[in-house]
Amino acid sequence: MNGDTVLSVRDLHVTLPGPGGGTVPVVRGLSFDVSPGETLALVGESGAGKSLTARAVVGMTPHGATVTGSVRLAGTEVVGASPSTMRSLRGRRVSLIPQDALSVLSPVHTVGGQLVRALRSVRRISRAQAWERAVAALERVGIPDAARRARAYPHEFSGGMRQRAVIAMAMVNEPDVVFADEPTTALDPRMQARVLQLLAELRAATGTALVLVTHDLEVVRGHADRVLVMYAGRHVESGGAREVFAAPRAPYTAGLLASLPTQGSEGRRLPSIGGTPPSPSALPSGCAFAPRCPLAEESCDTVEPEPEPATAPGHLVSCRRWQDLPVPARGLFIERTP
Numbered sequence: 001m002n003g004d005t006v007l008s009v010r011d012l013h014v015t016l017p018g019p020g021g022g023t024v025p026v027v028r029g030l031s032f033d034v035s036p037g038e039t040l041a042l043v044g045e046s047g048a049g050k051s052l053t054a055r056a057v058v059g060m061t062p063h064g065a066t067v068t069g070s071v072r073l074a075g076t077e078v079v080g081a082s083p084s085t086m087r088s089l090r091g092r093r094v095s096l097i098p099q100d101a102l103s104v105l106s107p108v109h110t111v112g113g114q115l116v117r118a119l120r121s122v123r124r125i126s127r128a129q130a131w132e133r134a135v136a137a138l139e140r141v142g143i144p145d146a147a148r149r150a151r152a153y154p155h156e157f158s159g160g161m162r163q164r165a166v167i168a169m170a171m172v173n174e175p176d177v178v179f180a181d182e183p184t185t186a187l188d189p190r191m192q193a194r195v196l197q198l199l200a201e202l203r204a205a206t207g208t209a210l211v212l213v214t215h216d217l218e219v220v221r222g223h224a225d226r227v228l229v230m231y232a233g234r235h236v237e238s239g240g241a242r243e244v245f246a247a248p249r250a251p252y253t254a255g256l257l258a259s260l261p262t263q264g265s266e267g268r269r270l271p272s273i274g275g276t277p278p279s280p281s282a283l284p285s286g287c288a289f290a291p292r293c294p295l296a297e298e299s300c301d302t303v304e305p306e307p308e309p310a311t312a313p314g315h316l317v318s319c320r321r322w323q324d325l326p327v328p329a330r331g332l333f334i335e336r337t338p
């Protein structure tokens, strides 16, 4: 790790076993860095490989998955690390709030007891000290009457409180980086806003970096410092959230943004990207987005683009035609809406 990076991912590939003994590439040569205390949003449609990227970083890929490339977490290489190395990194250096967040909580132990166990798995502290910290962690996520509630079982919590308890579990050891995989999908809009606000507050209080994994660009608007857009397991575009939102350079990002509601769009049909992402087992040759891309030219069908610097510092785009993308690009997608 160098001073301004807590996580460094280079040329990450994840493949899963496919039918008939073959393999299916689901993450394909992804590279990115996470700086201390920043919020990075990992964005893309369902199946883009976002969750498997998060799982590769925490060493929790599904059985049979192959991970290659490099994932350096606080100076330690994760790819190929032993289970004991991964146990020592999880919780202390990195943690994951998974998509099925509530499965994190065991139904047979009290919430406080589970936090105590998480705390004592990474540091030598007495049970009493750990209990104190567990109660403080519940207070920090806004659980009222935390000292009493710590003695309750998850089923005695409301849905919203369980969600908060899961966040407390992920944050209790103040890891360098927390991956929150679709932390708001199952929540109503009011709750979504509260959870994002809570994650932002905890990040500010602890200095933990946050990677928000989401298919919903609306969720990241106003919550992310940087954005990394993925498509079919690959990098599409990354950079400062403000720059990417204001002037996306990849047609795919522009299409995602065009489909977001804006002021004055009420009651009007929003543009959308036609078609659906390819299955990882049947990827087209060349750029995987080309079959849906209004700007694609012949060479896009044969050459897979690599990230290259775009206009703003730190802004990378993987598209051979990024310089030809009109500004604004909404019109490209309105025309294609059937």
Ligand SMILES: Nc1ncnc2c1ncn2[C@@H]1O[C@H](COP(=O)(O)OP(=O)(O)OP(=O)(O)O)[C@@H](O)[C@H]1O
Pocket (backbone or CB within 6 Å): 016, 026, 044, 045, 046, 047, 048, 049, 050, 051, 052, 053, 062, 215, 280
């Ligand atoms: N355990 C698994 N077994 C087989 N295939 C899987 C498994 N997990 C993910 N996949 C496949 O890998 C690809 C990438 O999945 P991943 O969950 O990383 O996508 P995602 O971008 O997070 O989308 P979503 O938001 O739908 O989870 C998808 O095609 C998915 O079907």
